[in-house]
Amino acid sequence: MSTVMAIAMAVVMFSAQRSFPRSVGGLREWVIGLVGLILASVLFALNGLVPSWLLLPVANSVFLWGAGMQMIGTQLFYGVRSSWWLFHLSWLLGLVVMGIWLYWKPNFPMRVAMYSFLMLALTFQQFLVIIRFGERHLSAWFFAALSLMLSATLLHRGVMALQAGGAGYDAMHGGPNHSMYLAVLSFMTLLLPVGFMTVATRCLQKLLEQRSNRDPLTAVLNRRGFAEVHAQENLRARRQGTPLAVMSLDLDFFKAINDRHGHAVGDQVLVDVAGVISSALRGSDAVARFGGEEFVVLLADTHQARAELVAQRIQFALRQPRPGQSLPSYTLSIGIACQLDPAEDLDSLLLRSDRALYRAKQLGRDRIEVACEALAMPPAPVLPVARLYT
Incomplete structure (x- = not known):
């Protein structure tokens, strides 16, 4: 037997x-x-x-x-x-x-x-x-x-x-x-x-x-994983009374990179930018790829000043020459939204950070913009426009 x-x-x-x-x-x-x-x-x-x-x-x-x-x-x-x-x-x-x-x-x-x-x-x-x-x-x-x-x-x-x-x-x-x-x-x-x-x-x-x-290309979180991390951090923030911030990041002129160098190089750029973003974060922070060339970062226990500092650190790292780097140069536009109220949900945070990102694109790209309060924001249909960031 x-x-x-x-x-x-x-x-x-x-x-x-x-x-x-x-x-x-x-x-x-x-x-x-x-x-x-x-x-x-x-x-x-x-x-x-x-x-x-x-x-x-x-x-x-x-x-x-x-x-x-x-x-x-x-x-x-x-x-x-x-x-x-x-x-x-x-x-x-x-x-x-x-x-x-x-x-x-x-x-x-x-x-x-x-x-x-x-x-x-x-x-x-x-x-x-x-x-x-x-x-x-x-x-x-x-x-x-x-x-x-x-x-x-x-x-x-x-x-x-x-x-x-x-x-x-x-x-x-x-x-x-x-x-x-x-x-x-x-x-x-x-x-x-x-x-x-x-x-x-x-x-x-x-x-x-x-x-x-996880995103199979960059190995960072995907939308589902990011939502789970946000749910955990949001509960902790409510218990401890600490702030949250979200950053929306988008590669500038990414379509031109794909057209000029090919999609294989474009994929390498996405992997590279995921690494650059991750290296600027703490262990308690999280980065996710939401599709295409758009990334989102969750900053736990973070006020606006620190969120801007992290965004500046990311852009500074991208502007520095990296030995052995054979990829084409690229830049990021970044929008920041800080949680206004403990009851504010993820969709609201993402909407405001997307609007700040769109404003950074409109004002010349390769820059950082901070979202205003929700009531002061115009009810513009941002999400469809976000697909035309490149």
Whole structure:
């Protein structure tokens, strides 16, 4: 039954690996590891049909090989340097163990002890990686607990095997300790892949959330992500009585850049300006691309004076020569709107900052304008005109 469930988990992991080949590391190695464990189970089932002197070394080495690939997969998942030396050392030492205590000096308890310690080295290394690099989340704790449980069982089995007769003298009648080990190992064949898929699913969830909230070209927030950040900051501002400010930024003559240099260069300009804007902000601020060449910045706990200072800093950075910069020069027009009232919503702030931006465009571009109070603003249809900023 464990083998059948391992086949099912291998299919699930293989499907996930095909769907997210580069997003989640280690899935391919875990699939290969499960295939190794499945193959080892098939080989063990052939006991009696194939001579033991040939079957046991191959089956046990394949089993160690599969467990080692799972360890490698976990390391790749967490971005840790792979311990290939431990992987190869484990299954090669498995062959040495067989050569000594199966052929030269037949001793089943010693063979059990040595194989248990080799498996322990692989599973405990996996446990250490999860503890050190894993996210502080229930999924990682569950995965770590399973690895630790298997490690403790292997340690117990190895120590008991070193005692006289503690592990029994054959694979099928090894006493209660041996039976407990076989039961735990059978369950872990299923539970460890489940633990890994739990942390992998958590990673995929965060990845999908990030993709839904980020602009794929510039990696800054998109409109949806910006709205979520504003909602959080607005609640904090209401509780603490701190001000908010919004900046609307638009590239000047961006259409001319695309026409003259091509859209590929235009995309590079968008990535560059996103980086320049981000470098001028604090960690509590947020920048988003609303489409085309329009960017929006949320400045938390910011009065008008600081908002203007940030805008000036951005324009100053754009005017400075940057070594190795092969992009065409460009400028930004910026409109600033400070929250008039804690009850003012995001749409109102964006409308006023857009109007200030439009005024900056009308007055010559490459400049900063601050929005007046909402009641003093003319009810001009700004948003359609904003599409003609270039």
